[in-house]
Amino acid sequence: MTVERKPFWARCGACGHCWVAAYTPMPALTFARVVGKARCPMCGGRAFVAKQDDGALREGQGAEA
Numbered sequence: 001m002t003v004e005r006k007p008f009w010a011r012c013g014a015c016g017h018c019w020v021a022a023y024t025p026m027p028a029l030t031f032a033r034v035v036g037k038a039r040c041p042m043c044g045g046r047a048f049v050a051k052q053d054d055g056a057l058r059e060g061q062g063a064e065a
């Protein structure tokens with residue numbers, strides 16, 4: 001049995017960069033630990049949840065708002 005992994009997108013609050021912070025499904029506690037510690041790979045800024053729909057990013061990956 002193969003579980004389909006879906007990316008969970010994070011967005012940097014400082015520079016707007018979007019990246020995959022985790023893949024789901026993942027145990028809830030592990031997910032909280034991974035995403036809670038996520039930092040922007042571009043500038044080290046705090047991660048926020050990006051607009052996304054079923055694993056597809058709904059906003060630009062660049063630095064625009």
Ligand SMILES: [Zn+2]
Nearest residue numbers: 012015040043
């Ligand atoms: Zn950043």
